[in-house]
Amino acid sequence: MTNKKSLSQLQIAWQNFKKNRTAMVCVFILGIFYGSALFADFLSPYSYDNEDRNYSYCPPMKVHWVDAAGRFTGPQVYGMTLKFDEYHKRIFVEDNSQRFPVRLFVQGDPYKFLGFIPSRTHLFGVLGEGRLHLLGADTRGRDLLSRILYGGRISLSIGLIGVFISFSLGLLVGGVAGYYGGKIDNFLMRFCEVFMMVPGFYLMLALRSAVPDNFNSLQIYLAVVVILSFIGWAGLARIIRGMSISLKEREYVLAAKVMGLSDFTIIRKHILPHTLSYSIVAIMLSIPGYILGEAALSLIGLGIQDPTASWGNLLSEAMGIVPIHFAPWILLPGVFIFLTVICFNVIGDTLRDCLDPTLKTEGNH
Amino acid sequence: MAGDLLNIQNLVIAVNDAERPQKIVDGVNLTVGEQKIVALVGGSGSGKTTTGLSILGLLPMSLAVRQGEIMFRGENLLTASARRLQEIRGKEIAMVFQEPLNAFNPVFRIGDQLEEVLIIHTSLAVQQRKARALELLHTVGISDPVRVARSYPHQLSGGMRQRAMIAQAIAAGPKLLIADEPTSSLDVTLQAHIMELLKKLQAELKISILLITHDLGMVKHMADEVAVLFGGKVVEYGPAEAVVHHPQHAFTRQLMEAFRY
Numbered sequence: 254m255t256n257k258k259s260l261s262q263l264q265i266a267w268q269n270f271k272k273n274r275t276a277m278v279c280v281f282i283l284g285i286f287y288g289s290a291l292f293a294d295f296l297s298p299y300s301y302d303n304e305d306r307n308y309s310y311c312p313p314m315k316v317h318w319v320d321a322a323g324r325f326t327g328p329q330v331y332g333m334t335l336k337f338d339e340y341h342k343r344i345f346v347e348d349n350s351q352r353f354p355v356r357l358f359v360q361g362d363p364y365k366f367l368g369f370i371p372s373r374t375h376l377f378g379v380l381g382e383g384r385l386h387l388l389g390a391d392t393r394g395r396d397l398l399s400r401i402l403y404g405g406r407i408s409l410s411i412g413l414i415g416v417f418i419s420f421s422l423g424l425l426v427g428g429v430a431g432y433y434g435g436k437i438d439n440f441l442m443r444f445c446e447v448f449m450m451v452p453g454f455y456l457m458l459a460l461r462s463a464v465p466d467n468f469n470s471l472q473i474y475l476a477v478v479v480i481l482s483f484i485g486w487a488g489l490a491r492i493i494r495g496m497s498i499s500l501k502e503r504e505y506v507l508a509a510k511v512m513g514l515s516d517f518t519i520i521r522k523h524i525l526p527h528t529l530s531y532s533i534v535a536i537m538l539s540i541p542g543y544i545l546g547e548a549a550l551s552l553i554g555l556g557i558q559d560p561t562a563s564w565g566n567l568l569s570e571a572m573g574i575v576p577i578h579f580a581p582w583i584l585l586p587g588v589f590i591f592l593t594v595i596c597f598n599v600i601g602d603t604l605r606d607c608l609d610p611t612l613k614t615e616g617n618h
Numbered sequence: 619m620a621g622d623l624l625n626i627q628n629l630v631i632a633v634n635d636a637e638r639p640q641k642i643v644d645g646v647n648l649t650v651g652e653q654k655i656v657a658l659v660g661g662s663g664s665g666k667t668t669t670g671l672s673i674l675g676l677l678p679m680s681l682a683v684r685q686g687e688i689m690f691r692g693e694n695l696l697t698a699s700a701r702r703l704q705e706i707r708g709k710e711i712a713m714v715f716q717e718p719l720n721a722f723n724p725v726f727r728i729g730d731q732l733e734e735v736l737i738i739h740t741s742l743a744v745q746q747r748k749a750r751a752l753e754l755l756h757t758v759g760i761s762d763p764v765r766v767a768r769s770y771p772h773q774l775s776g777g778m779r780q781r782a783m784i785a786q787a788i789a790a791g792p793k794l795l796i797a798d799e800p801t802s803s804l805d806v807t808l809q810a811h812i813m814e815l816l817k818k819l820q821a822e823l824k825i826s827i828l829l830i831t832h833d834l835g836m837v838k839h840m841a842d843e844v845a846v847l848f849g850g851k852v853v854e855y856g857p858a859e860a861v862v863h864h865p866q867h868a869f870t871r872q873l874m875e876a877f878r879y
Contacts, residue, residue: 434679435679503720504715504717504720504721505720505721505722505723505724507676507721508713508715508721508722509723509734510674510676510707511674511676511707511708511712511713512707512708512734512735512738512786513704513705513706513707513708513738513739513790514704514708514738515704515738518738522723522726522734523723526725
């Protein structure tokens with residue numbers, strides 16, 4: 254017996270994971286995304302529905318640190334005036350005469366910090382009559398940065414909640430089907446196949462059409478989560494079933510039966526934990542599916558409804574060629590979706606290498 | 619017979635195949651009295667383990683009981699409900715397996731797995747449960763129960779693991795212990811220790827043991843009665859002394875021969 258403290262399988266996997274720099278960068282990026290979604294109301298200069306029609310499609314603003322004479326003034330933004338160029342195209346021109354200082358911890362739209370502490374303080378904002386649009390504004394003059402931060406709350410949380418629901422379902426159905434076998438197995442697996450048979454996107458649309466259209470935004474959010482969860486669980490249940498069939502032949506399962514454990518306890522304690530390393534990887538690799546699913550539903554206007562922001566419905570503004578041509582910054586939410594999806598995939602792949610050395614792909618380290 | 623703990627009458631177990639229902643256990647009669655050690659001896663494939671599992675109602679799906687009855691304290695286990703069987707398992711009849719490394723779940727600590735039995739069959743509070751687990755490990759002759767309780771199965775030696783397995787089996791105070799080749803995976807000196815431990819526990823806890831083995835030499839020192847199984851049939855049944863010293867059946871003699879060397 255060695256005196257050295259022995260490491261659990263997960264601790265060893267984590268040590269290997271830390272060595273992979275790409276994956277750690279991805280963890281860092283996702284950490285920032287989730288953190289900023291959590292504190293979106295504090296970090297964003299405006300509320301998600303604060304609009305000023307005079308700033309419709311205002312481009313990303315420049316922050317000026319010095320005045321015309323080159324003296325340091327602190328961060329400032331200039332006022333914007335709307336003009337038409339020689340092609341009668343609307344353009345915003347900075348107005349030197351109007352200067353608004355940008356300050357930290359300014360008072361702005363009221364919100365509830367973490368959902369229960371009422372506050373008006375925002376991390377940064379502009380004083381006076383000016384408006385601050387670091388990433389530009391949308392058609393109704395709402396700040397895109399604020400809307401992306403608020404949208405992250407929905408787009409990022411939908412992945413986690415969706416994966417939680419579909420994995421609970423998949424693990425339960427797969428575990429039960431594999432453990433009992435016979436008729437129960439046959440019935441549950443045919444049921445899964447019905448779900449797998451229908452192409453995911455059409456199933457999503459069909460389920461969405463079953464949802465009443467007088468829902469408020471929270472209800473729509475929940476409906477979208479549940480709909481997305483219904484797509485992914487069947488495939489997982491099949492794989493867990495296979496693992497469960499092989500695991501139930503282990504002698505410790507027989508030993509557990511001999512001790513008088515109930516079937517449910519055996520599935521929960523002696524079968525499902527052994528599918529953990531597969532499940533963790535599968536969870537990481539399937540979260541992007543939920544994020545993209547939400548984006549797809551919202552993009553075509555069936556998901557989250559305006560004025561509530563999600564990355565998908567922010568992008569729905571960018572569906573026409575005209576808005577993209579004149580206001581390319583409205584494509585920015587797509588960059589966030591892209592980064593999030595890439596990060597989850599890289600983390601999932603790296604975790605697979607760390608958790609299951611037998612699956613290690615060549616040249617990944 | 620009244621007063622018997624376990625009474626198996628004319629037990630027939632066959633393969634679950636309508637066309638070729640091959641009999642694995644063919645008319646076994648066996649009686650285990652209160653506080654007795656009865657050995658079930660036989661070669662590979664003679665139906666020893668199958669008989670043991672059928673007592674607990676845990677036959678694999680491919681096998682089924684065709685005839686007979688298994689009376690345990692006046693209750694026919696073959697007709698008992700699934701719920702009742704689950705109560706009996708662990709609480710009244712427990713089992714010790716051949717290879718404790720396989721019989722323990724590799725991802726949980728020994729102490730937690732011991733407590734699992736106590737959670738199901740007793741109403742002890744958390745602290746009492748932990749104390750009871752350590753006490754059990756001490757009972758089976760483990761000198762540092764605290765360390766063993768904190769260990770994972772693979773961190774213990776084979777002998778330690780088997781002792782822990784026995785501790786788990788006696789945790790809920792069963793009346794009958796089915797020991798399925800409890801020493802086959804251990805070396806010879808350990809075999810003797812484990813056997814002594816089982817015998818000591820049998821006397822202290824006043825329980826009965828159904829010892830499944832192929833080692834007639836060991837049976838001589840341990841068992842009160844011996845049943846020799848061959849091809850699913852009991853070919854010889856009687857007091858241990860008589861069977862070992864005056865074997866009547868050719869197969870018993872062969873088994874004795876095998877252990878002469």
